[in-house]
Amino acid sequence: MASTTSAPPPGTESDWGATGGGGGGLQHGRPAPVSTFPAAVRPSQTGIGVALAAISMMFAALTSAMVVRQGAARDWGHFELPGILYFNTLILLLSSFSLELARRRFAQDPGLGREESHGNAGQSAQVLYWLYATMGLGLLFVFGQLVAWRELAAQGLFLATTPSTSFFYVLTAVHGLHLLGGITGLAYALHRMSRSTGSRPNTALGVAVVYWHFMDGLWVYLLLLMITRMNVT
């Protein structure tokens, strides 16, 4: 029975961690970005794409339900969106930024924190630092969303008060739950980082990064949706 070994084609673009700097060779004294193993990484890339398609569809359904409900009766009820939402948005955008910093540093040295590490200990410490920062900002975001809920409750706006508040609570809750899932994913990626051996892209991190940025973008979309449809003008 014929079989072949899988020699990964060099320099393909389908890797998680390596960025910039072009193909092989030393640059600035640092080793080249990690060589890619597209066969190993590919399923997780496809998987996260599939998962995000499903999540998008779910929020599309909620958006559609919201639009229909708004038109179904004249009881929509505009209200003033809590100001902390904008602050939370900034927090989430910062968290995407900090995650990108973590990812790029990891790409330069995936043998993080272990004997295979080429770079200095400071490099690997930075990755951890930015990852923890991201998780912290994420938790701060969720906390801020809860504060927003409290603000609304203080004004007497609860889940069943008006259809607009119903959708506000539903959309923020569903997004928040997914974001908590993202934080769990980052924690898992950290866990894998400390356990995996060899100089390989960390697929768990790659998946978590795509997911996180998507949640960020999704939040911006939801905020715009809420501003245009729920906010008093």
Add this chain to the structure above:
Amino acid sequence: MDSSSQAVVRHHAPPQGFIRKYLFSVDHKVIGKQYYGLALLAACIGMVLSWLMRIHLGWATAHIPLLEKLSPAGAPGNVVTPEYYLSLMTMHATLMVFFVLTTAPFAGFGNYFLPIQVGAEDMAFPRINMMSFWVTFAAFVVLILSFFIGDGPALAGWTSYAPLSSVGAVAGPGQGTGQTLWALSIAIFCVGQLLGSLNFITTTLDLRTRGMSLARMPLSTWAWFVTSVIGLLAFAVLLPACGLLVLDRVAGTSFFNPAGLVVNDQALPHSGGSPLLWQHLFWFFGHPEVYIAILPGFGIISTILPVFARKRLLGSRAVIGCMVAIGFLSYMVWGHHMFVSGMNPFSALLFSVPTLIITIPATIVVLLWLGTLYGARMRLSTPALFCVGFISVFITGGLSGFFLAQPSLDTYLHATYFVVAHFHFVMAVAAMFGIFAGTYFWFPKMFGRMMNETLGKWHFWLTFVGVYAIFMPMHYLGLAGNVRRYAAFTDNYLAPLIPVHKFITIAALFTGAAQLLFLCNVIWSRFRGPKATDNPWEATTLEWSTSSPPPFDNFGGRHLVVHHGPEEYGVESSSGDYVMQVSPEKVAAS
């Protein structure tokens, strides 16, 4: 991406111990069997529920022994109350559509055979796969719980229309805890299916072995792939819909509850909601769902038919294209379930046209099957019989669809037994025949033993005659105006139809009894059937290139290389009249 790149080799060691081997297993084969077993259990329960319904319809005052023990409120004095009839109907449909027709052909056979048919060692995400089964099982438990706790199981139909389903316990028995449990169960089920679809899609795209291009995939794999894409997008819509339904029921929101509802003399505080919104959300899921139920059957028939016709499938690329087209179009037709909801007739046209268009790829597939059969010297083993039976019942069910697709006719036929006949033929019968065909075909591979042919043939013929006896008269009933979802027929225009119902009930009981042949065959053959060889049917696809049953990692560590598509039947070769996909032998151009 290079379509012939090497599959990822993951070396997970074989599991040890009963729990890891049979219970919480990451092996797709075990998970497939678990799904199949769940579907079998749900089918048995669903069938018993249908007998209770049918007995009541034929003999409305019949005393059914022990029923009061199961439900003191629903069947006092062992007679089914109207509310309990609706509960039986709801649970029958929910179990059958979700836990049988979505589970067995797709999650059951798909989980077992998709990785093998593409030459992979396992699914892309084995632990998520295991989770998907146990989540589905949890959904089943929650649903069954509704029989035993609270005031009875849900009774709003498997379609769970608002506002009956969204007002809560005030609507009466079955609308309290039962309906909430229904919505929670279905929401949990959605999660399980989404996880499953994730695995199917990723495995098909990324874990194909060397030489297994998309074009060379067996049609069953194509069907599972298209089904998983449909399912991914459809279940993602049902999940939030069920969430909103639960909120309406328990949190006082008004997504679906309109103003001015007075239920059981109680004015409800909701206002502004739209029951039609539920219908749109549900059917946007619901129509793709029925294609999820039938497409794996298309794939199974397309894979099995050539094996027993000993001829290549006519137009296999066209069949693939048609399955993809059906998947795509399935998202455009949901409004044909809502023709009588008061929609603008122009909207009805917008749904009617794609509904009629979707019959085109379905018809092409049927004609290609018939073309495959034409001139073939069939080996009429049981799987082949169920394939031919599938074609027959699918044509029958499909023909009634043409009528229902037209709003002018549907205005009369909606919610009559004509619809019941239609969907039972295409789903209950055709999809079940697909499951049966797959079982008889793949049983030797899954369990290493052959099923009994005599029992199988009896099972087929009794079932085939039986389902026609059950469901053909329903077309007549529907045309005569027999409304569906009625617990009893007491008025002047329906009462004369009761003799037809009696006939149907007797046919249903006999056909149900005939399924015992299948059950006995499965159980007996599992332990005592004659041992099966690697390739008892002389088929070409990859599962027949390994032992029966396959080893833990499917191919014993071999990395298969595929040289052909699956269609090489009726060709001259060293092994007879077929060339297996992994055989390096060149096929003489015919």
